[in-house]
Amino acid sequence: MGNASNQLPPEPPRVDADGERSAPVVVDTPSPLPLAMETKTGTDEELETIELQILTEAVFRRYGLDFRNYAVASLRRRVRLAMMEEGAQTVSGLMERLLHDPPAMERLLLRLSINVTAMFRDPGFFLALRQKIVPHLRSYPFVRIWHAGCSTGEEVYSMAILLQEEGLYDRCRIYATDMNEVALQRARDGIVSCDQMQEHSTSYLRAGGHGSLSDYYTANYGHAIFRAGLRKNVVFSQHNLVTDGSFNEFNLILCRNVMIYFNETLQNRVHKLLYSSLRRYGVLGLGRKESLRGTPHERDYESVDELERLFRRPK
Amino acid sequence: MVSKVQLVVIGTSMGGFRALESVLGGLSPDFPLAIAVVQHRGTDVAQSQLSRLLQLKCTLPVNECNDKEAIVGGRIYLAPSDYHLLVDEGRFALSVDERVYYARPSIDVLFESAADTYHQGVLGVLLTGASADGTRGAARIKQRGGTVLAQDPRTAESPVMPQAAISAGAVDHVLPLEEIGAYLNVASAVHR
Numbered sequence A: 001m002g003n004a005s006n007q008l009p010p011e012p013p014r015v016d017a018d019g020e021r022s023a024p025v026v027v028d029t030p031s032p033l034p035l036a037m038e039t040k041t042g043t044d045e046e047l048e049t050i051e052l053q054i055l056t057e058a059v060f061r062r063y064g065l066d067f068r069n070y071a072v073a074s075l076r077r078r079v080r081l082a083m084m085e086e087g088a089q090t091v092s093g094l095m096e097r098l099l100h101d102p103p104a105m106e107r108l109l110l111r112l113s114i115n116v117t118a119m120f121r122d123p124g125f126f127l128a129l130r131q132k133i134v135p136h137l138r139s140y141p142f143v144r145i146w147h148a149g150c151s152t153g154e155e156v157y158s159m160a161i162l163l164q165e166e167g168l169y170d171r172c173r174i175y176a177t178d179m180n181e182v183a184l185q186r187a188r189d190g191i192v193s194c195d196q197m198q199e200h201s202t203s204y205l206r207a208g209g210h211g212s213l214s215d216y217y218t219a220n221y222g223h224a225i226f227r228a229g230l231r232k233n234v235v236f237s238q239h240n241l242v243t244d245g246s247f248n249e250f251n252l253i254l255c256r257n258v259m260i261y262f263n264e265t266l267q268n269r270v271h272k273l274l275y276s277s278l279r280r281y282g283v284l285g286l287g288r289k290e291s292l293r294g295t296p297h298e299r300d301y302e303s304v305d306e307l308e309r310l311f312r313r314p315k
Numbered sequence B: 001m002v003s004k005v006q007l008v009v010i011g012t013s014m015g016g017f018r019a020l021e022s023v024l025g026g027l028s029p030d031f032p033l034a035i036a037v038v039q040h041r042g043t044d045v046a047q048s049q050l051s052r053l054l055q056l057k058c059t060l061p062v063n064e065c066n067d068k069e070a071i072v073g074g075r076i077y078l079a080p081s082d083y084h085l086l087v088d089e090g091r092f093a094l095s096v097d098e099r100v101y102y103a104r105p106s107i108d109v110l111f112e113s114a115a116d117t118y119h120q121g122v123l124g125v126l127l128t129g130a131s132a133d134g135t136r137g138a139a140r141i142k143q144r145g146g147t148v149l150a151q152d153p154r155t156a157e158s159p160v161m162p163q164a165a166i167s168a169g170a171v172d173h174v175l176p177l178e179e180i181g182a183y184l185n186v187a188s189a190v191h192r
């Protein structure tokens, strides 16, 4: 993009009464500007960092979507991909489009919410749920479970299958939430592509599955459609962990591979939200490489399975 | 000339385990810098075993990186399988974004984020591999003023990856495998 800022200062644009720009008519010259504007920032990335901060602030104020405390490195990467896709040369160029063109914001929202997920992702985690958490859940007449950041629902259907096999499903209510409405709709539909079904089946078995994963879906034109019974007790709903509050008390909360996109400030805030949403003896499950270290409730949990990142709130 | 290196990033795929053994095993016990490593999974050894096996060969502590783990000098951080490893202001960050060149972790993702964060303080090393991954990241490191080493393709089990970066002009020094550890020792001494 041509940028005249470090060449001769351009005539300031005139603004008519109706807000239209018009060709400048030479009248009195404006006070002289220095010929070469000095910049306070050295490198391109420093400038880009400023632009990113302004972009997230602008998006928050315009759309109420708060990415201000997302982890910078992956945010920057996603925004650069969006710039390529939108044909914007700079972050500021992208911002202009986002502010004036809501569909462009919708596309960015999809880009910023990474929906990559899988059935029985990390089979060891689901095996630990089955062996260590299910027995504890059996002692309750009614069990509430929250999948925070459920994406397209694979994690939720995995849980539903596990609970059915353990004969617990009918006493459970599962709340599955995500900020991304498009992903949620796919979760509600319960349709996944057949491409990954082989992998999913393997994970299901490694997670201690009693039967065959194909017992739980019907294949149709390259897609697998989960049996409707699996979502009988599931409530899918939009919920943003940054801007929305606690909405219930749960026996089990899974928040896996969601907070990795947040910086530490935001992680700490969300950890408070999760902790306050757990009942006594409630269990929190995190992603395989997420830890409680340095979070405000680090000492308020006891570990149920250190390796699989399952923690219990003692009281 | 290497000046004030702050972080070493290493990428490798096919044949990478032996190459890593050689490079990391050759580091001095008081090597002062943090080293982040992406080894494409499903190559020589199961990823879950990688840190344990490498630890047998290294005096520096090796571990699979956790999200938001602080970057501490004298430690070796491995990208966990199925996560991208990114560098983010004094900490590592993980992501499960789409694969890059069929790979997660991706070398490009690590190298680019390192270059964006530590600029000329990054020393990138591309070892043996049969992938196009790494070239973009190496170019970014160079563009931001950092330094890139490539294993001499003639000494590589698979020459494709280092050769791609060399051909793209994204490499400062080409070294035989057995000299890379020594180079890192010297570069880190300059840092002190």
Ligand SMILES: C[S@@+](CC[C@H](N)C(=O)[O-])C[C@H]1O[C@@H](n2cnc3c(N)ncnc32)[C@H](O)[C@@H]1O
Pocket (backbone or CB within 6 Å): A113, A114, A115, A116, A117, A118, A121, A148, A149, A150, A151, A152, A155, A177, A178, A179, A180, A183, A239, A240, A241, A242, A255, A256, A257, A258, A261, A287, B096
């Ligand atoms: C990588 S997926 C994780 C899916 C699943 N939990 C798993 O581990 O396979 C991350 C999800 O977090 C959601 N997410 C990101 N920021 C969020 C926020 N502020 N509130 C709620 N969900 C969010 C994204 O929309 C995305 O669906």
